[in-house]
Amino acid sequence: MEIDKKEYGKYVKKVTPAHELWKDMLRAFVTGGTICTTGQVLLNLFLAYGMERDAAAAWTTLCLIAGSVILTGFNIYPKIVEWGGAGALVPITGFANSVVAPAIEYRAEGQVFGVGVKIFTIAGPVILFGIFTSWALGLASWIGQTMGWL
Amino acid sequence: MTEELAAEKRNHKMYGRASVMFDDPPYILSAASVVGKKESEGPLGTCFDCIESDSMLGRKTWEQAESELQTRAARLAVRKSGLSGGDIRYYFGGDLLAQLIATSFGSMELELPVFGVYGACSTMGEAMGLGAMTVEGGFADNVVVTASSHFASAEKQFRFPLEYGNQRPYSATWTVTGCGSVVIGKRREPEREYGGRRDEEEILRAAAGADEKRAGEKTRMSVPFAKIAGITTGKIVDMAVRDSMNMGAAMAMAALDTVLRNFHDLGVRETYYDRIVTGDLGQIGKRLLTDYMAEAGYDIAERHLDCGILIYDAEKQDTHAGGSGCGCSAAVLCGYILPKIKSGEWRRVLFVPTGALLSTVSFNEGQSVPGIAHAVILEHAEEKNG
Structure with a gap:
């Protein structure tokens, strides 16, 4: 029995259920919003205790990362992502999760070849292309300034 | 005797292009299943022999845990058969991990001559076929056939570390932590x-x-679980599916090909079987298989079951399309299907484990995900007097 691959692909798409976009977006909004509000509350607290703005921002970031790391260790963060999707993945807490998860998983393969080599398997591309993009923008900015356009 | 006749006599076990019907069918003397906690909470929870609530099975890594699954299931199967390790000639085993490490380390302690088999999630079917041919051919009196998978070791190898948060699409399946093992041998009077x-x-x-x-x-x-009447070995079927999270779609047409091949080789229809049981097609794969079978002129909807759908409660257990992995079809075979054949509730079953052939390398290099399916014809073993 010959089956056309294109026809099959179309039929597969038809019978495969898809996620509901609006529900997912709402959940992501609520989750992401909650994480960002927590950050804002922390920042205000640090400022209220007389911290410099820069220092307060740094401490806020640290607290969010620490929170994510602890929740990852207790296997709670994956459940938050499962519900909230990108709302939990995009903030810095998601980035922390993507670094800590491989560290825990690959610990059994040793400190160097396990943790050392594989800790950035998920976050690696973000770091690489993040740095590359900032370098490219920096170059553009420098050219713009030397040419007197900016 | 003419040459043609001689050839026919020589080939009398070969049916069609890919099937074998045994003259002196080997028997499944015993079957054992070992599963994890999530599987024990599913609809078949009470069917399995052994439930391991510790997902590490007392070992240090996920890979060792999967090996332990194999060791325990194989030992239990041998014990249930009433034989001892010395009566077993060969061990046919397989799993999903790279270089088959769960099988290597899992069979090591058994000290049996080993054949390592890889057929992705179709491994149990492939290994049973090889084991049955070995026994019927007179190359072994008893063999052990085992296939395993572990949720954590599979996630780690094929997807992400367990603690990494991500969302699974509805077409995704949940790798079964489990192992099934059977002893195949000549029927003992x-x-x-x-x-x-x-x-x-x-x-x-x-x-x-x-x-x-x-x-x-x-x-x-002394009452065997079932008779292995024959096998149909599947070919690799590529439907250009590129979504590794929709393995049911990747495998459904391989199952279709093998089942149709079986019908054609044996000259039978779907009514020849009480049940046609696929490995881990899941909800989407099941739909695709039954729809295309109907198009081919066979209505299998009533007699088709899928181990991946049977093992979990998709609603309560959040497993999406169903269960998957070598251990899925192997454990369901040993815990659920074989006892039903033994009791005579089902007289003849076509067991068709299905596999998606991919590695993270082939996938990242842009290859599609082809499928494969191997069929084993299982029949109720009549009680012998005497």
Whole structure:
């Protein structure tokens, strides 16, 4: 029995259920919003205790990362992502999760070849292309300034 | 005898292009299943022999845990058959991990000659086919066939670390933590069952009431689970599916190909079987298989079951399309299908484990995900008098 691959692909798409976009977006909004509000509350607290703005921002970031790391260790963060999707993945807490998860998983393969080599398997591309993009923008900015356009 | 006739006589076990029907069918003497906690909470929870609530099985890594699954299931299967390790000639085993490490380390302690088999999640079908041919061909009197998978080791190898948060699409399946193991051998006549001086002595003692319980077990064990009437080996079917999270779609047409091949080779229809049981097609794969089978002129909807759908409660257990992995079809076969064949509820079953052939390398290099399916014809073993 010959089956056309294109026809099959179309039929597969038809019978495969898809996620509901609006529900997912709402959940992501609520989750992401909650994480960002927590950050804002922390920042205000640090400022209220007389911290410099820069220092307060740094401490806020640290607290969010620490929170994510602890929740990852207790296997709670994956459940938050499962519900909230990108709302939990995009903030810095998601980035922390993507670094800590491989560290825990690959610990059994040793400190160097396990943790050392594989800790950035998920976050690696973000770091690489993040740095590359900032370098490219920096170059553009420098050219713009030397040419007197900016 | 003409040459043609001689050739025909030589080839009388070969049916069609890819099927074998045994002259002297080997029997499944015993079956054992070991599963994890999530599987025990599913609809088939009470069917399995052994439930491991510790997902590490007392070992240090996920890979070791999967090996432990194999060791335990194989040991249990041998014990249930009433044989000892020395009666087993070969071990046919397989799993999903790279270089088959769960099988290597899992079979090591058994100290049996080993054939490592890889057929992705179709491994149990492939290994049973090879094991059955080995026994029927007279190359072994008893063999053990085992296939395993572990949720955590599979996630780690094919997807992400367990603690990494991500969302699974509805087409995704949940890798079963489990292992199924069967002992395949020639049927032992009651007198042969107790052949050998040691066994004779045991019977005498049992008859004298010295070891009643043991004798009872032995008698029960002498009834095989099923007869392996034949096999149909599948070919690799590529439908250009590129979504590794929709393996049901990748495998459904391989199952279709093997089932149709089986019908064609044997000259039978779907009504020949009480049940056609696929491995881990899941909800989407099941739909695709039944729809395309209908298009080919066979209505299998009533008699089709899928191990991946049977093992979990998709609603309550959040497993999406169903279960998957070598251990899925192997454990469901040993815990659910074989007992039903043994009791005679099902007289003839076509067991078709399905596999998606991919690695993270082939996938990242842009290759599609082809499928494969191997069929084993299982029949109820009639009680023998005497």
